[in-house]
Amino acid sequence: METEAGTSKEQNAINTDTNPFEIIEQKILALAQARPKGITDKDLIIEMPELPVKERAQIINKLLSQGHFDLFKQSGSLLYRLKDPSKAKIAKGADNEEKIVYSIIEEAGNKGIWIRDIRFKSNLMPTQLSKILKSLEIKKFIKAVKSVAASKKKVYMLYNLEPDTSVTGGAWYQDQDFEAEFVDVLNQQCYRFLEKKREQMNSCRGGPIMARNVTFASSKEVWKFISDLGISKVKLSVEDLEMILNTLVYDGKVERTLSSDGSILYRAIEPLLDSPGLIKSTCGVCPVRKHCYDIGDVTPTKCQYITEWLE
């Protein structure tokens, strides 16, 4: 059978010394490269009608075990897709454990995976696993990224991946630290911008609805204002700014509405009420209210807070 396969492809054979298997392998790989979407058994039969089923299976299995192909199942038939050449690198000079760990990390994508989860999935001993991880890290196949969710938690992901915003925290984090001040400054600036818009209302002479409409600003407008200010070292997206604007909504200073064309509009508003009378008194904000009785250490008659407030 081997000779038959070899002779039938005699004119194409570059080197008769090489194992005829390898020639077929090369051909299949070339075919797979030409079709990035993957090849099926049917494709192989059409391209190489003379190749027996048993041999084809052998070759495919070999290629799969060498990690050249990914195996998929599509509408009932098997689909072979060539692996990313960069990913295939691991195939060389790595043992089985490393490969498994690598594939687990690969699966996690740019969200990364915690060492404990790798251990559960791979069933490897902790010492062995950390050794493998170290070796992969040195070979620059993977990297460890500190997550913002928990400062001590390291997650592993492939070396060439950009970590997800849920891991880095997006624009609001610098080295796992939430930049509260930066957020506060942006919050204030956004409000200042909307507040200015609100002031324009007084000079508007086109009726109350028109006056209200000039106070609206789309998130894009605010984004432009903030970008022009140049207070941000990092580049902010409109979505980032919408997050800031939403904090203003939760501060009760700004209202959010949808415009007819689907964009989100913001405007500064006045609260419905002044601060209530209760908290104008000391008792309204008293920290020891729960201990305040007619007798005892805290009583209204000798209350230090009231005395201070009266003076």
Place this chain on the structure above:
Amino acid sequence: MSVICRKLCSSILSEHFGQIVQRVAEDLFKHDARPLELICCTTHLPLTKIKEALCVLIKHGFVVYGQTERGLEYSLIHQNILLILRYPKYMFFVKTMCGDESEMILEEVLMSGYITASEVITKTYKKIEQSPSGLQPSVPVLKEKFELLVKNQFLTRSLCTDTVEEKTNEKPDFTLPDFNLAAVIKKIEGDNNSDPGDSKIYWKVNFDRLIQDLRDQIIVSAISRRLDENAGELMRQLLFLMYLRTASWAHTSNPIPLTEIKEAVKKINYPLLAHHLDQYLHLIEEDSSQFLKRVGESGGHFCVNMKEAFEQLAWATLENIVTERFGSKAARIFRLVRDKKYIEQEQIQQLAMIPAKEAKHLTYTLLQENYLQIQEIKKSGVSAAPIKTFFLFHIDLNLVVYMEVQHCYQALYNIMQRREYEISSNKRMIDKQLRMQTLTTNLKEHGATEEQLAEIADLMTPSEKQQLEKVQNTIKKLGITELQIDDTLFLLTMYLRYH
């Protein structure tokens, strides 16, 4: 009713009516409805004193009586006692609506609980005579003012009868009395035998009406704040129109047609409002406060949504309280939870954009102080490991409002206690000043010389004067605070009334 509410009521009664009334009321607080003999048994007061006290309490509407199998029983309505705190507000409101004389009439009625028309006019007349305000007392004017009060429904017929059986119609009666004006004048002049002819017709203050007016004021001022003066005025007109067609305390008004709103607005002098009426209606309707709803197919009718309005106002109040007590970041979390209904800790810190540690601290502080509630949701079918449980934060508005009402009670009680303490600890000085004042006025009347007056003024040392001024300021400040706290209390009770 909570302990603190009881203490507050008790302290109000003791301030306004004295110890005995307070003790009787306290007894009714503790034991609910009970007959006279039992009150006597537990309070150890003489029967006549108890009867007097009950009489006062009934007169002011704090106690009601009813015939049961166990005999005639008395029970306390504590909400009415809390109304006393609001008397100054009612008086101020009536003063702005109907003028100074009306305020004085109202004050007389408030002081006596219920009273006949002729009597209140007589009393007010004498009071104006004595007061240095410069008002000229006149019986016809006072009668007019009294009628104005009745017309505005600030006063109503008191249906208190001497016997239990005579329960007449429960509807408030505003029929104007017909009494002999000449007889009233005669009585003022000192003729005790003249009969004005209304001896059985008593009047009392219609608190329901006044409460509704204060409620409307809140709504109008909220809209004025949110939008502008014109919108506030429009809201006021809408509320007037609401009264014409809706039962008081209904959750939403019956639909008000646009044409009527137009007519009402035309009558008042707000040119800008009349010009942009449609736009203003649109603005109030579209505002997130949801005070107004457009109804009907054609869209020409509007409903005032009182229930919703007070929910929004209660939220605004609570948000303000949280801001003041725990800072603006905590208020952000509070509003966020309100907005999302149920939310996890993780999401809170992400959406509120507060550093994880601070966000956790604030969230759990709010939880500890009962502003937030926590709800556990377990994944079904898995072990009870904590990692499989979701902890969702949410707000139970009614609970928080109720808690804040209690907070108001305590604050009021504390401030009152403090005021009493300030007065009693400086009693000697306050008395001295009073004595000096009477002495000076007496001497002035007898034509004393400047020297003599100066001599009396010197009786008080400068340090004493300073101290006195300080005490008076303190008492004044505490009094103002009481009124402010009551504002909050009023708003929150209004919310509870609608929900």
